[in-house]
Amino acid sequence: MYNFNNWPIWYVLVAYIVAMASSSSPGLIPPHWGSQVMLTAQLVSFFGLSLLAVLVLNAWRKQRTLGSDFGFQPGRLGRTLAVAAVFFALHYVMVWAAERYVPAIGRFGKNPLEGVDMGSSPARQMLMIVNFTILAPLGEEVLYRGLMFASAASGLARWSWLRSKISGKGVCALALMLSSALFSEIHSGESTPHEVLALYFLNGALFAGAYWVSGSLWAPVLVHSMNNAVVVGGALPQSAVPILQPDVLRVLCVFAPLICVAVLYLLWRILPHDK
Numbered sequence: 145m146y147n148f149n150n151w152p153i154w155y156v157l158v159a160y161i162v163a164m165a166s167s168s169s170p171g172l173i174p175p176h177w178g179s180q181v182m183l184t185a186q187l188v189s190f191f192g193l194s195l196l197a198v199l200v201l202n203a204w205r206k207q208r209t210l211g212s213d214f215g216f217q218p219g220r221l222g223r224t225l226a227v228a229a230v231f232f233a234l235h236y237v238m239v240w241a242a243e244r245y246v247p248a249i250g251r252f253g254k255n256p257l258e259g260v261d262m263g264s265s266p267a268r269q270m271l272m273i274v275n276f277t278i279l280a281p282l283g284e285e286v287l288y289r290g291l292m293f294a295s296a297a298s299g300l301a302r303w304s305w306l307r308s309k310i311s312g313k314g315v316c317a318l319a320l321m322l323s324s325a326l327f328s329e330i331h332s333g334e335s336t337p338h339e340v341l342a343l344y345f346l347n348g349a350l351f352a353g354a355y356w357v358s359g360s361l362w363a364p365v366l367v368h369s370m371n372n373a374v375v376v377g378g379a380l381p382q383s384a385v386p387i388l389q390p391d392v393l394r395v396l397c398v399f400a401p402l403i404c405v406a407v408l409y410l411l412w413r414i415l416p417h418d419k
Contacts, residue, residue, distance in 0.1 A: 151198075151213065153299025156322070158201065159292035162193045163330060166287075180271045187275060190283030194291045211415035214290040215361035216408050227358040228366040235350050235371055239343070248337040270396070276376050277400035281368035282407060284327070288348060289355045289364050293323035297356075316356055324348030347371075362408055369404045373397035 166189035170182030195210075202210055211217065218224055242249045296319035300306055306315060327348035328341050351364035377397035 150207075150302075151295040151298045153295070153303070155198070155201070155295035156292055156299065158197050159194070159287060159295060160326065162190070162197055162287060162291070163326065166190045166193055166283075167330065178268060180268055180275060183275050184271065184279060187279035187283035190287040191279070194287045198291060208416045211412050213294070214286065214411075214415075215294065215355060215359065216412040216415065217360055218362055218409065218412070219358055219360035224358045224360045224362050225366075227354055228363040228370075231350055231354040231357075231363065232367045232370050235347070235367060236374075238346060238350070239371075242339075242343055242346075246339050248339040249343055252337070252340050273376055273396050273400075277369055277373045277397060278403055278407075280372060281365045281401075281404055284330075285351065285355075285361055285365045285368055288323050288327045289352050290361050292326060293319055293352045293355065296322050320349055320352040320356070323352055327351075362405060365404050365408060366401050369401040373400050 166186050169185045169189040170179075173182045173185050195214075198213070199210060202208065202213070207213070243252075244250065297316045300315045300319055301312060310318075324345045325348075328345040331344045332341055351368055354363040354367050355361060357363070374397070377394055
């Protein structure tokens with residue numbers, strides 16, 4: 145199991161403020177630009193504000209290991225990829241069972257892109273695919289797992305009273321539940337069924353588990369990106385506006401996880417980290 149950074153518990157509050165600020169960022173975009181551009185602004189804010197906030201706080205605390213604190217290191221690559229594969233399989237089985245045995249989730253699974261603005265041009269449709277398969281995995285994992293889950297696990301582990309009551313694994317489990325609850329909350333809407341929100345909670349728990357076991361943000365980003373690629377690649381060709389050809393969609397969805405990994409590797413090389 146991975147031992148997280150030494151961030152204090154109040155970094156969780158910073159993560160929540162980042163989440164709330166990012167959720168408000170679409171309001172800065174003119175409505176006629178479209179909902180996908182608004183979503184892009186939110187996802188980029190998740191990613192950018194998380195890095196900026198910790199960069200400033202780490203500089204104040206004279207801590208210069210931003211890359212490894214966020215988990216941008218590949219770790220032992222074979223293990224990281226194996227963890228990603230196992231957790232993706234677990235996620236697939238969990239979603240399959242939920243769609244089969246929970247009616248509300250089954251209805252959601254039949255058309256997961258219902259209500260999504262899929263765009264009226266190839267450029268807008270490609271932006272939607274980039275949002276779901278690249279920006280969402282990167283932005284949400286950096287915020288909810290890289291910052292929120294890791295700082296909660298680290299901060300709670302430093303609370304001696306709590307450590308005297310439960311084990312280190314129990315502390316991480318508490319941090320996992322906290323970050324997963326907030327991850328579910330950010331996906332909530334007025335008409336979102338409670339069962340679907342519970343599924344988002346379990347999704348967040350699996351993503352956090354992949355990070356916890358592997359010690360690298362690569363694993364949850366890969367699981368998240370592959371899941372979204374499967375959803376988008378399967379649903380979009382049957383949508384009402386299949387502007388892009390299915391072969392183009394498949395190519396985009398296959399390469400999305402690789403692009404995510406390339407971004408993480410670049411960040412690992414650029415940002416200061418443990419040797």
